[in-house]
Amino acid sequence: xxxxxxxxxxxxxxxxxxxxxxxxxxxxxxxxxxxxxxxxxxxxxxxxxxxxxxxxxxxxxxxxxxxxxxxxxxxxxxxxxxxxxxxxxxxxxxxxxxxxxxxxxxxxxxxxxxxxxxxxxxxxxxxxxxxxxxxxxxxxxxxxxxxx
Numbered sequence: 001x002x003x004x005x006x007x008x009x010x011x012x013x014x015x016x017x018x019x020x021x022x023x024x025x026x027x028x029x030x031x032x033x034x035x036x037x038x039x040x041x042x043x044x045x046x047x048x049x050x051x052x053x054x055x056x057x058x059x060x061x062x063x064x065x066x067x068x069x070x071x072x073x074x075x076x077x078x079x080x081x082x083x084x085x086x087x088x089x090x091x092x093x094x095x096x097x098x099x100x101x102x103x104x105x106x107x108x109x110x111x112x113x114x115x116x117x118x119x120x121x122x123x124x125x126x127x128x129x130x131x132x133x134x135x136x137x138x139x140x141x142x143x144x145x146x147x148x
Contacts, residue, residue, distance in 0.1 A: 042056065
């Protein structure tokens, strides 16, 4: 418990980490289920396993799930590193809960909107999540410089 008292924002970080891990895991499961439902398997060994001929391409929704996954692997690590730095620099529990919680909600919404193919909302949610990351970055810089 002494470790948590030294870093009061750590529980908010842990909750955000688990929430984002859950989201990406669910996206992966959705991709597998969608591939099975579509019955299209472009990877030869997958097609052989399912006793199908290799498909020319993935089904549209399977590809959309893959795009969500790729987007997460591009963006979530940046957030997690920024968030961890913010925690280690002494962020308050309240500010971390607000910022990390907002980011998680935005990313869940972004995934749903991405899967539904709704623009401009996907871009709006992406930009909003980047604004949260920039807020964390600026606050981290201020903490590092002793200005907060």
